[in-house]
Structures are given as C-alpha cells and as structure tokens.
Amino acid sequence: MRQFILATAVSLFATMAGAFEVEDERVFGNGPGPEIAVLSTTDTAFFAPLIEAFLVGRPNLRLRYVVASSQEVYRAIHDEGAAFDLVISSAMDLQMKLANDGFAASYASDAVARLPGWARWRDRLFGFALEPVVLLASRRAMVGLEMPRTRRDLIDLLRAHPARFNGRIGTYDPHVSGAGYLFATQDARQTDAFWRLAEVMGRLNARLYCCSGEMINDLVAGDITLAYNVVGSYALSRVKDAPDIVVIEPEDFTVALLRTGFVPVGAGQGALGGALLDFMLSPRGRGLMDTAAGLPPLDQSLLQPYLRPIRLDPGLLVYLDRIKRENFLAEWDAAMTQP
Incomplete structure (x- = not known):
C-alpha cells in the first residue's frame, strides 16, 4: 500500500469566489x-x-505575488478567470494548454524576440529558466551502497535491498501535482524502464508527495532515503545547508523542464506583467535567477549530453487528453499498489 503526503495550503485567495488554494501570498513595494x-x-x-x-x-x-500548485494555477485561470498580469508555472503541459485554449495574450518585445525557438511558442508562451529534474539521496542512509547513476542502477539497488528502502522512497503523486504528472509522462515517453521503476517503488511502499519541497524536507529529516524526480533548483538550494544530500542527474537521461510565463488575456496591468517578464529575460534578471534565485538561465551551450529538454510545443497536450490521462493514472495506480 502506498503512503500519501500532502502539504496543506496555508490560505485561500479570499478576493475570489471559488477560492483556488493558495500556498503563499506576499505584497512587495508600497508605492501609490x-x-x-x-x-x-x-x-x-x-x-x-x-x-x-x-x-x-x-x-x-x-x-x-501569489504562489499555488500547478494544478491550482491552471484552475485559477482556466476555470475561475482569476485576474493576474503574469502567470508562471513549471508545469509546461498545463501552461501550453492554457495558451493553446486562448487564455494567453499576444505579447511582443525585444527580450522575447531574442529567445530561441525551442523556448517560446508563437507570441503567447515564453520560457525563462531551464532546469533538470533530479534524483536525491541521503549519504548517511546510503552508507555501504553505491549511488545509482541510471534508472537501471536504481531499479537494481531497490530490488537488492528491499528491507532497507521499504517506505523510504519519495516521489510526486501525479494525481495532485501537475509538474509530477508532466515528469512521469515524460519519463514514460523516454523509456519503458520507468514502469519497472514505478512497480518496484510501489512494492516498497513509496511515499507520494505534492511538491519537491516536502520531499526534500523529509529527506533532510531522515524520514526517506531517496527522492525521485525532484525539481533541480529546489534541490540545489538546499544542498548548501544540507551536506548529507546528494544530487544525481541520471546519466541514461535527465529530463529538463522549462519554467514558462505568459500574460493572460484581459490582464489589467498586462504591459507591466510583460515588463516583469522582460526583466526576467534581461542580463540583469538572468544573472539574479542564476545566483540569487538558483534558477538556471536558458543557455543550451551549457547542457550536458544526457539532458533532454522538454520541447515547448503542442506535443505537451497529448497526455492531457482525458482518456490518455485516465489510462496513464490507472497504470500508475496499478504500479503503486503492488502486493
């Protein structure tokens, strides 16, 4: 049986009927x-x-600045018509669906015009950071074992030491996390080994999470030994203060996601939302993303050969089809409930 862990939303966006769940909210500046x-x-x-x-x-x-899960971001814009001037998400597929369904306004500037073709979709959706999706391990808990470098290594490790890893593996729950669903479907498209890994994790009572931060917290606390498919920027930001954590980019392939942004149709301050996007793409903004925010800038020349950037195109919509989604999640559930 699987264990299920969900972060509790700390507040509701009270200004909106329908109240999509908000994880954090902060106002910067006090100008008139x-x-x-x-x-x-x-x-x-x-x-x-x-x-x-x-x-x-x-x-x-x-x-x-309002923070919500990728599913709630999608719901806020698609279902509730929430009023925002810039929408940012790591769930590329949900962002592409919003843009494709007409929720993203046309936006043009010198900054977005300089983006490479693989980092933009028409004049609606724009990438601003490219980062790997990684495996994390605890050095303490892995004493005497070799760190896995590929998914095959990981499968063999888990099969060889079931008692050691039972209940001590974490990964996203694709039912509740848009980013987690994206990572799982991208893994499945790359290799059949993903389903073998899912079955092994299921037999070992993998813990399922809503977000990378919760996985990392439990890894640091010693509650789990491995965390699979963690957003790289969150992992790297914690390594400085948690030397026990090892960040592993699987060498068979490592999916790399684009964080994307768009100006919504009907945005009250759309020009200012676009100005913030331009700043994020400027040399100053890119430098801050890399050094202060820990979000790797778009620079394809720095990519390792095993990195597989997710393409920003309508192919992302394939697994958002209702039937395909239901079938994928049913297969996932079957893997996670292995006896």
Whole structure:
C-alpha cells in the first residue's frame, strides 16, 4: 500500500469566489501606483530577489505575488478567470494548454524576440529558466551502497535491498501535482524502464508527495532515503545547508523542464506583467535567477549530453487528453499498489 503526503495550503485567495488554494501570498513595494498581480508555482523565497530588483527602478509600483500548485494555477485561470498580469508555472503541459485554449495574450518585445525557438511558442508562451529534474539521496542512509547513476542502477539497488528502502522512497503523486504528472509522462515517453521503476517503488511502499519541497524536507529529516524526480533548483538550494544530500542527474537521461510565463488575456496591468517578464529575460534578471534565485538561465551551450529538454510545443497536450490521462493514472495506480 502506498503512503500519501500532502502539504496543506496555508490560505485561500479570499478576493475570489471559488477560492483556488493558495500556498503563499506576499505584497512587495508600497508605492501609490498600480499593483501588478503575479500567479506562480515558484516559491516566494526563490523569486523575491528578482521582484525586489525589478521594483528598484519602479518605486511607484506594488507587486502581489501569489504562489499555488500547478494544478491550482491552471484552475485559477482556466476555470475561475482569476485576474493576474503574469502567470508562471513549471508545469509546461498545463501552461501550453492554457495558451493553446486562448487564455494567453499576444505579447511582443525585444527580450522575447531574442529567445530561441525551442523556448517560446508563437507570441503567447515564453520560457525563462531551464532546469533538470533530479534524483536525491541521503549519504548517511546510503552508507555501504553505491549511488545509482541510471534508472537501471536504481531499479537494481531497490530490488537488492528491499528491507532497507521499504517506505523510504519519495516521489510526486501525479494525481495532485501537475509538474509530477508532466515528469512521469515524460519519463514514460523516454523509456519503458520507468514502469519497472514505478512497480518496484510501489512494492516498497513509496511515499507520494505534492511538491519537491516536502520531499526534500523529509529527506533532510531522515524520514526517506531517496527522492525521485525532484525539481533541480529546489534541490540545489538546499544542498548548501544540507551536506548529507546528494544530487544525481541520471546519466541514461535527465529530463529538463522549462519554467514558462505568459500574460493572460484581459490582464489589467498586462504591459507591466510583460515588463516583469522582460526583466526576467534581461542580463540583469538572468544573472539574479542564476545566483540569487538558483534558477538556471536558458543557455543550451551549457547542457550536458544526457539532458533532454522538454520541447515547448503542442506535443505537451497529448497526455492531457482525458482518456490518455485516465489510462496513464490507472497504470500508475496499478504500479503503486503492488502486493
């Protein structure tokens, strides 16, 4: 049987009927001018240096930064028509669906025009950071064992030491996490070994999580030994303060996601939302993303040969088809409930 762990949303976005679940909300600046509203899956602590630098030259502005899960971001825009000026998410497939379904406004600027073709979709959806999806391990808990370098290594390790890893593996629950569903479907498209790994994790009572941060917290606390498919920026930000954590980019392949943003149709301050996007793509913004926020900038020349960037194109919509999604999740559930 699987164990299920969900982070509790800390608040509700009270200004909206329907109340999509909000994990964090903070207002930056106190100027008398317009307020920019940003909806994002990126933790406030990661994005705060960018926002503060953006507002330095715009002291008359305020910026309301709202954090929600990728599924809730999608629901807020698609189902509730929530009013935001920039929407940022790590769930590329859900972002592509919103853009493809007409929720993203046309936006043009010199900054987005300089993006490579693989990092933009038409004039609607734009990538601003590229980061790997990684495996994490605890050095203490892995004493005497060799760190896995590929999925085959990981499968063999788990099969050889079931008692040691029973109940001590963490991964996303694709039922509740849009990013987790994206990573799982991308893994499945790359290799059949994904389903063998899922079956082994299921037999070992893998713990299922809503988000990377919760997995990392439990890894640091010693509650789990391995965390599979963790967003790289969150992992690397914790390594500095948690030397027990080992970050592994699987060498058979490592999926790399694009964090994307778009200006919603009907945004009240769409031009300012676009200005923030431009700042994120500027040399100053890219530098801050890399050094302060820990979000790797878009630079294909730095990619390792085993990195597989997820393409920003309508192919992302394949697994959002209702029947395909139901079938995929049914297969996942079957793997996770192995006797």
